[in-house]
Amino acid sequence: MSEEPLDLGATDLTAEEEERVRREHDLDRPEEFDRRTGVDERAVARAELLPEEQRVGSADPEAQAREVLRDSEVRTEVPESAPDTFRERRPSGE
Template sequence: MGGTADDQDDQHDQRRDDERVSERAELLPEEQEAGSDDPVDQAAAILEESEERTDDPDGTRRNSSQTPGG
């Protein structure tokens, strides 16, 4: 009925991701001032980049123009 454990985990992960995007889509004051055509897409992109940095901090540090020693 409820699917496999993997399906349930995937659904849980998707709900958690959707919640994170929804929360991040609430623009910060400086973002409100600058405006955003699509806060949800913007939030998804920000969180995806953040996850990449978390998953591979050394790789993103090497590839970053903003990180000293890169």
């Protein structure tokens, strides 16, 4: 299991805001983040490869699933993370 801090991607947060967010969401403690968000349990269930993934293969399907889940959880918990990947929301009628 990786002990590297979780990546927020590019953000517009100040250094102080990022430090606060990292602390509040356990981003510098990946094991705690995984435990709190249930990443490990869900990674086991999602480690089964789809047919198109089986053709390409994976050295570690569970680790791959864990990273996808972590990324999703970070984006859910910290909406400011990686703002360049957000879909623009417009009022209806535009």
